[in-house]
Each structure stands twice: as structure tokens, then as C-alpha cells.
Amino acid sequence: MRIAIDAMGGDNAPLEIVKGTYLSAVENPAVDILLIGDKAKILEAFKEVEGEFPNNVKIVHTNVEISMEDDPMVVMKEKSDSSMAIGLSMLKENEADVFLSAGNTGALHVGSTLMVRKIKGVRRSAIATILPFKTPILMLDAGANPEVTEDILQQWAIIGAKYAEIMLSINNPRVGLLNNGTEEKKGTPVHQAAYQLLVENENINFVGNIESKQIPHSPCDVLVTDGFTGNIVLKLIEGLGMYMFSSLKDMFTSNLLTKLSYTTMKGQLKEFKMMFDASEYGGAPFLGLSKPVFKAHGSSKAYDFYNAIKQAKRCCELDVIGTISNLL
Amino acid sequence: MRIAIDAMGGDNAPLEIVKGTYLSAVENPAVDILLIGDKAKILEAFKEVEGEFPNNVKIVHTNVEISMEDDPMVVMKEKSDSSMAIGLSMLKENEADVFLSAGNTGALHVGSTLMVRKIKGVRRSAIATILPFKTPILMLDAGANPEVTEDILQQWAIIGAKYAEIMLSINNPRVGLLNNGTEEKKGTPVHQAAYQLLVENENINFVGNIESKQIPHSPCDVLVTDGFTGNIVLKLIEGLGMYMFSSLKDMFTSNLLTKLSYTTMKGQLKEFKMMFDASEYGGAPFLGLSKPVFKAHGSSKAYDFYNAIKQAKRCCELDVIGTISNLL
Numbered sequence: 001m002r003i004a005i006d007a008m009g010g011d012n013a014p015l016e017i018v019k020g021t022y023l024s025a026v027e028n029p030a031v032d033i034l035l036i037g038d039k040a041k042i043l044e045a046f047k048e049v050e051g052e053f054p055n056n057v058k059i060v061h062t063n064v065e066i067s068m069e070d071d072p073m074v075v076m077k078e079k080s081d082s083s084m085a086i087g088l089s090m091l092k093e094n095e096a097d098v099f100l101s102a103g104n105t106g107a108l109h110v111g112s113t114l115m116v117r118k119i120k121g122v123r124r125s126a127i128a129t130i131l132p133f134k135t136p137i138l139m140l141d142a143g144a145n146p147e148v149t150e151d152i153l154q155q156w157a158i159i160g161a162k163y164a165e166i167m168l169s170i171n172n173p174r175v176g177l178l179n180n181g182t183e184e185k186k187g188t189p190v191h192q193a194a195y196q197l198l199v200e201n202e203n204i205n206f207v208g209n210i211e212s213k214q215i216p217h218s219p220c221d222v223l224v225t226d227g228f229t230g231n232i233v234l235k236l237i238e239g240l241g242m243y244m245f246s247s248l249k250d251m252f253t254s255n256l257l258t259k260l261s262y263t264t265m266k267g268q269l270k271e272f273k274m275m276f277d278a279s280e281y282g283g284a285p286f287l288g289l290s291k292p293v294f295k296a297h298g299s300s301k302a303y304d305f306y307n308a309i310k311q312a313k314r315c316c317e318l319d320v321i322g323t324i325s326n327l328l
Numbered sequence: 329m330r331i332a333i334d335a336m337g338g339d340n341a342p343l344e345i346v347k348g349t350y351l352s353a354v355e356n357p358a359v360d361i362l363l364i365g366d367k368a369k370i371l372e373a374f375k376e377v378e379g380e381f382p383n384n385v386k387i388v389h390t391n392v393e394i395s396m397e398d399d400p401m402v403v404m405k406e407k408s409d410s411s412m413a414i415g416l417s418m419l420k421e422n423e424a425d426v427f428l429s430a431g432n433t434g435a436l437h438v439g440s441t442l443m444v445r446k447i448k449g450v451r452r453s454a455i456a457t458i459l460p461f462k463t464p465i466l467m468l469d470a471g472a473n474p475e476v477t478e479d480i481l482q483q484w485a486i487i488g489a490k491y492a493e494i495m496l497s498i499n500n501p502r503v504g505l506l507n508n509g510t511e512e513k514k515g516t517p518v519h520q521a522a523y524q525l526l527v528e529n530e531n532i533n534f535v536g537n538i539e540s541k542q543i544p545h546s547p548c549d550v551l552v553t554d555g556f557t558g559n560i561v562l563k564l565i566e567g568l569g570m571y572m573f574s575s576l577k578d579m580f581t582s583n584l585l586t587k588l589s590y591t592t593m594k595g596q597l598k599e600f601k602m603m604f605d606a607s608e609y610g611g612a613p614f615l616g617l618s619k620p621v622f623k624a625h626g627s628s629k630a631y632d633f634y635n636a637i638k639q640a641k642r643c644c645e646l647d648v649i650g651t652i653s654n655l656l
Contacts, residue, residue, distance in 0.1 A: 071513075143508060146516045180471060180559035185399075188474045188556060212560045213567030228516060231508035232540045232557055233564060239541030240568050247603065248576075251596040258596065261589035268579040268586065275575065 001030075001316055003309060004096035007037030008065040008083040009103025010298045014038070017102070018045040020305025024313075025054035031313060034096055036060040036083040062086055065103075068298070072106030076114055084108060088115040091291050098312045100283055102296035102305070109144040112286055112293045119325045123152050125288030126227065127295060128160055129234060130281040132274075135218035138164045138173075140287060141227035142234050148226040150193035153177065157204050159287045159324050160222040166320050167311070168221070176210035176220030178229060184209070194224075245273050283308030285315060292321050329358075329644055331637060332424035335365030336393040336411040337431025338626045342366070345430070346373040348633025352641075353382035359641060362424055364388040364411040390414055393431075396626075400434030404442055412436060416443040419619050426640045428611055430624035430633070437472040440614055440621045447653045451480050453616030454555065455623060456488055457562060458609040463546035466492045466501075468615060469555035470562050476554040478521035481505065485532050487615045487652050488550040494648050495639070496549070504538035504548030506557060512537070522552075573601050611636030613643060620649050 005021060007014040014037055025033050033054075035042055039061040046053055064082040066075050076085055084103050090096040092115050099116075101108055109125070118125055126141035140160050145152070157175045164173040177194055179187045184195050186209055198206040207220050212233065215223070225233070248269065252262040262269075282304065283294035292315050296308040315321070333349060335342040342365055353361050361382075363370055367389040374381055392410040394403050404413055412431050418424040420443050427444075429436050437453070446453055454469035468488045473480070485503045492501040505522055507515045512523050514537055526534040535548050540561060543551070553561070576597065580590040590597075610632065611622035620643045624636040643649070 069511075146508065146519075178560065180474065180556050180563075183397075191474075211567075212564035213570075215564065216567055216571035228508050229557060229560055232506065232560060235508075236540035236543065236561060236564050237568065239539075239544055240565065242541075243544035244572055244600075244603075247600060251593065251600060254596065257592045261592045264585045264589045265579065268582065272572075272575060272579060 001313065002032045002034060002096045003312055004034040004036060004087045004090050004099045005309070006083045006087050006099070006101035006103055007035045007042050009101040010296065010300055012299070012301060013102065014042050015045045015048060016300060016302045017305050018042060019049055019302035020309065021057060022046070022049045022051065022054065023302065023306040024309040025057045026051065028313065029056055031056060033057045033309075034060050034090065036062060036087050038063045060086060060090075066107050068104050070104060070107060072104065072110040075104070075107045076111040084111060085115075088112055088293070091293065092116055097316050098292040098294065100294040100296060100308055100312050102298055102300050105143060105295060108293065108295055109286065112289055116289050116291045116293060118288050119290050119328055121328050122155060122159070122288040124148070125286045126156050127284050128163060128287045129284040131215065131223070131234070131237060132281065133216050133218050134275075135221075136168065136281065137215065137218055137221060137223050138168065139223040139225065139230055139233065141225065141230050142284060143227045143231035144286070145226060146228040148190065150190055150197050153190070153194040153224050154197045154201065155288070155328070156224045157198055157201075157206070157222065158327060160224060161204065162324050162327055163285070163287055163320060164222050166318050166323060167315065170221050172205050173221035174207045174219075175204050175222045175224065176207050178212065178223055178225035178233070179209035180211070182209045182211060241275070248272070281307065282311035287324070290321065290325065292316060329641065330360045330362060330424045331640055332362040332364060332415045332418050332427045333637070334411045334415050334427070334429035334431055335363045335370055337429040338624065338628055340627070340629060341430065342370050343373045343376060344628060344630045345633050346370060347377055347630035348637065349385060350374070350377045350379065350382065351630065351634040352637040353385045354379065356641065357384055359384060361385045361637075362388055362418065364390060364415050366391045388414060388418075394435050396432050398432060398435060400432065400438040403432070403435045404439040412439060413443075416440055416621070419621065420444055425644050426620040426622065428622040428624060428636055428640050430626055430628050433471060433623060436621065436623055437614065440617055444617050444619045444621060446616050447618050447649075447656055449656045450483060450487070450616040452476070453614045454484050454487075455612050456491060456615045457612040459543065459551070459562070459565060460603065460609065461544050461546050462603075463549075464496065464609065465543065465546055465549060465551050466496065467551040467553065467558055467561065469553065469558050470612060471555045471559035472614070473554060474556040476518065478518055478525050481518070481522040481552050482525045482529065483616070483656070484552045485526055485529075485534070485550065486655060488552060489532065490652050490655055491613070491615055491648060492550050494646050494651060495643065498549050500533050501549035502535045502547075503532050503550045503552065504535050506540065506551055506553035506561070507537035508539070510537045510539060569603070576600070609635065610639035615652070618649065618653065620644060
């Protein structure tokens with residue numbers, strides 16, 4: 001198996017990517033990792049790693065990067081020699097089996113749609129992300145498509161359920177539609193039409209409209225929504241989690257007695273923080289593409305990349321994309 | 329001043345409404361409160377209150393109620409003798425100065441638009457709700473209009489800023505547009521067009537696109553968004569707050585040591601819970617209407633109603649609606 005990785009994408013490139021790659025490469029000597037980016041910078045970063053440069057890591061050199069400010073619509077043409085474009089091209093040309101990047105999400109979405117292409121019949125590819133509650137929820141779309149139709153939402157329900165079944169080992173996943181109320185007439189005309197399609201589709205275990213306040217209690221395994229709302233939900237959970245954790249920290253450091261409590265509660269507080277930590281789930285796949293492309297969070301650290309690579313590898317091993325293609 | 333109150337709306341009607349009304353009536357003997365609903369049930373509920381039936385409370389009898397399941401589009405015609413419809417009619421006919429209900433939001437929105445009517449030139453009325461962070465944010469729309477245009481968002485920015493200025497005493501309120509990224513090209517075409525209108529409008533202190541993860545840090549005083557997204561945000565904050573608080577409780581009761589910590593931390597934990605409690609801010613006004621209509625949360629208790637009545641009274645005293653009307 002050959003895993004192509006964009007070494008130059010995200011806030012912590014290339015250092016954390018190199019560290020994560022090292023961990024994966026050592027653990028999986030039979031897997032080839034193709035690290036795409038500035039060779040000098042990658043080798044410089046490798047000096048921070050305690051250990052030899054692994055034999056199964058190959059550097060594919062380019063010093064062109066895509067920044068977060070680059071316009072997704074033109075970047076693939078103008079920067080066809082960037083680390084992201086090269087990775088997608090390698091995937092397309094069958095020189096890699098999966099591609100992973102923590103770079104510009106919009107560029108990765110547009111680029112993968114143009115170069116890797118979607119599964120035949122699929123209208124839009126979606127970012128499928130895990131909301132890390134006690135029972136995890138696979139939410140799609142998390143940000144690629146601000147506007148959708150009912151047909152697109154229905155396709156995502158089918159694709160997301162299959163992904164959850166294989167990758168998260170959930171039998172007959174419960175699918176919910178994110179809406180502003182549980183009644184069937186709630187939301188925009190698109191939500192109302194999607195509700196009908198989902199209710200009538202016997203291949204989908206549809207559990208109805210899901211209100212956002214229910215989300216922490218995992219009322220479904222797969223939550224479908226447009227990419228605008230999904231992005232708002234994802235970032236609000238992230239922002240509130242961090243805010244509450246820092247408020248709690250302030251509480252515990254307010255006086256001597258509370259500081260004593262802190263030492264008692266340290267373990268539990270760590271668990272509390274973990275509730276909002278999606279690192280364990282690694283990257284988020286673009287579902288609907290004919291080949292596997294994973295997006296890692298822009299702020300990913302070594303351990304996140306390590307997990308993202310693990311997910312990418314598992315997705316290939318289980319031929320998730322092939323199974324989804326055969327469904328549609 | 330005459331405050332009309334729907335005694336039959338919400339999960340805790342009429343008991344908690346009656347209790348809240350009693351507190352307000354005793355505190356404000358010069359204000360007349362018109363309690364609309366089933367006279368026998370209201371008087372029965374009053375037995376739970378320790379004190380005399382206040383002279384300044386008048387019961388307007390009806391035994392017709394609007395339920396949460398009633399279709400907002402037809403309910404005003406079919407149930408024109410319901411407590412909600414009577415209240416709106418009294419406001420329209422100048423028999424009351426403000427109306428407050430904890431009932432069916434959709435019915436209240438449709439009903440108030442039909443009966444009370446909007447301010448001339450206003451395209452849609454919005455529910456303006458307070459997100460109760462350290463620095464509160466006035467968010468509109470919180471759920472009345474799932475679909476909007478850029479012009480509507482611009483109007484809400486103007487109306488919301490004036491409301492925040494008068495009611496929350498904020499000088500030159502910072503207005504933000506909820507979006508899936510801070511860059512000006514983010515979101516749907518409606519968001520992109522709204523961004524341009526807001527940037528170019530010199531009467532609006534526009535601080536740009538706001539990502540949901542920033543919300544807890546109050547990057548703006550007024551946050552404009554469509555009612556679908558606003559509703560998702562409002563309910564997610566509510567749901568996550570409750571979920572985290574109950575997770576914390578579990579943490580503190582897990583063993584003897586943590587239970588000891590709990591006694592130490594009790595005060596701080598209460599403060600933590602208060603962070604997600606909007607009770608202090610009472611009801612949410614429907615902004616854009618020519619007369620003041622307030623919506624109380626369906627699960628409101630006596631103290632929430634007391635605060636909602638206080639807000640409604642203040643809104644009249646300060647002639648907020650008149651000032652907004654003159655603006656447009």
C-alpha cells in the first residue's frame with residue numbers, strides 16, 4: 001500500500017506531519033509513505049525525530065505550497081506543481097492508494113473533485129467528520145458544500161451509513177437529518193423534501209429530524225446536513241469545548257481549596273477534555289470520490305497525523321470506497 | 329402600561345406563568361397585567377402563590393389553546409379565540425402595549441406578522457435572542473425565518489444594533505455575520521452578498537464574518553444569521569451546556585475524594601451552570617414588528633417569566649420599537 005501525504009499543508013507543517021509519518025512508518029514497515037513537499041525542510045524536520053529515516057518513506061520534492069488564502073477555484077490550475085496537486089495527481093495516476101492533507105479544505109475539495117473525480121452518479125462529495133461524543137456521530141457534510149439539494153442529502157445518507165458500518169463497525173447505522181425541529185415540516189423546502197426521501201427510502205435506517213440540542217446524546221450514528229450548517233456545528237462544538245475547559249481551569253485555580261480539588265480531579269478533567277477531542281479519529285474522508293482522500297485538521301499535531309494515517313490505511317484495507325461505489 | 333400575557337403557552341402553563349406574573353405585579357403596582365387564558369385554571373394556579381390576587385392583574389378568559397403541534401400557517405384563522413390570538417388582537421387594537429407568550433414559536437411569528445404587522449419597509453421580523461456568555465451577544469434570527477436574503481440580513485443588522493444599544497446599553501454595537509469562515513468569499517451567495525452590503529453600509533459597525541468557534545469569546549455584540557442556522561446554534565449551546573454540566577456532576581460524584589471536592593467547588597460550579605443560563609435576559613423580542621411581542625422559552629419557570637415581563641416592560645418604557653421604526 002502506498003499512502004501519499006501532503007507534507008506542506010496545515011498550521012504545523014512540515015514538523016508535526018513528519019513526526020506523525022515517522023510513527024506510522026515505523027509501525028507499518030510494509031506500507032510505503034510518499035511525503036510530498038520541500039525536501040530540505042522535510043529533512044530538517046526529520047532531525048527532530050529520534051530515530052533513523054525510515055526506508056519506507058520516500059520524499060517527493062516540490063517547493064510550491066497552497067496557502068489558506070489561495071482561492072480554491074483557481075489554485076489547482078495555477079499551482080499544479082504544489083504538494084497538494086501532486087498528491088492528488090499521484091492518486092489519480094494510480095501511483096498512490098490514498099492521499100492525506102491538512103491544507104486548504106476548499107482547494108482539496110475542488111482539486112479532488114476535478115482530478116480524482118467522483119463515483120459515477122454521485123452529485124457532490126462531502127467531508128465526513130466524527131463528532132467525538134461518548135457514542136461518536138459521523139456528520140456529513142462538515143464544510144465542503146454550503147448549498148445542497150434533497151437528492152444530495154439522500155446520497156450522503158447512503159454513503160455515510162456504509163462508511164460508518166465498515167469503518168466504525170456500526171450495524172445498520174441510524175441516520176438523522178439535522179433540522180431546526182423534530183416535526184417533518186421543519187426547516188427549508190430542501191429539508192422538508194429530504195425528510196420525505198429519507199422516510200421513503202427502505203435502504204436507509206432513518207430516525208428522523210435531529211435538533212442540535214440532542215447531538216451530545218448521539219440520537220443517530222450518521223447525521224446529514226449541508227456543509228454550511230455542518231461547519232457551524234463542528235466549530236461551535238470545538239469552540240465551546242475549549243471555552244468550557246478553560247473556564248473550568250479558572251475555577252480550579254481560584255483559591256487554595258479549589259487547587260487541592262484540582263489534584264484530586266486531574267484524571268476526570270482529562271477525560272472531560274477528551275470528550276471534545278477528535279484526535280483519536282484522525283482525518284475526515286471526502287466521501288463520494290472514486291478514490292480515498294482524507295483531510296486532517298489544520299491544527300493537527302504528530303499524534304493526530306499518526307491517527308489520520310491509520311484511518312487512511314484502514315480505509316484502503318477494507319476497500320470502503322470500492323464498497324460504496326458498488327452501492328450506487 | 330398594559331402588559332398582555334399568554335397564560336396558556338409553554339410547557340409549564342399556567343402555573344409558572346401565574347407565579348412569574350404575581351412577582352411582577354407586586355413589584356410594579358402601576359402596571360396592568362392582562363392574563364389571557366382559562367380563568368378557572370389560572371385561579372387554581374394562583375392558590376399556589378402565597379399572597380393576595382393582585383389588583384393590577386386582570387384575567388381575560390378563553391379556554392382555547394394553541395398547541396406545539398398546531399400548524400402555524402392556519403392556527404390564527406382556526407383558533408382566533410385562542411389565548412395567543414386574543415393577546416395579539418389586544419396589542420393590535422391598542423388594548424395592550426406589549427404581548428408576551430411562551431407558546432408555539434411558529435404560530436407567534438405568523439400570527440404577529442399577520443395581526444400586529446411589521447414596521448413599514450421591514451421585510452421579515454426576527455427572533456432576537458441573547459447568547460448568555462460573559463459578554464452577551466444578541467443573535468437574530470434565532471428561528472423564525474429558515475431562509476433569508478442579503479437585504480433581510482442587512483435590515484436585521486440595523487434593527488439588532490439599535491435594540492442592543494438601547495436595551496443592553498452598548499455604545500456603537502459591533503455587528504458580525506455568522507459564516508463558515510472569516511474570509512469575505514465564505515458561505516453561500518447570500519452570505520457573500522450580505523458581507524458586501526454590511527461592509528459598505530456606514531451606519532453599521534460591521535466587524536466581519538464570525539466563525540462559530542469564536543462565539544463564546546463574544547467577537548461581536550450583534551450576530552446576524554438566518555433563522556435555521558441561528559436555531560441550530562442556540563440549541564447546540566443549550567444542549568452542550570446541559571451535557572457538560574451533567575458530565576461534570578458525574579465526575580464529582582465518582583468517588584469519595586471527588587465528592588469532597590464537590591463541596592469545595594459548589595459555588596464555582598453554580599457559576600459554570602449560569603454561563604449557559606439565559607433566564608436573566610427573559611424573553612426574546614420579535615424585532616421588525618410595529619409593536620413589541622416577546623417570546624419566552626417554552627420551558628420557562630416563574631423567575632424566567634418574571635424577567636421576561638421585566639424586559640417587555642423596559643422595552644415599552646424606552647420606546648425601543650418607536651426608535652427602530654424611525655430609523656427605517
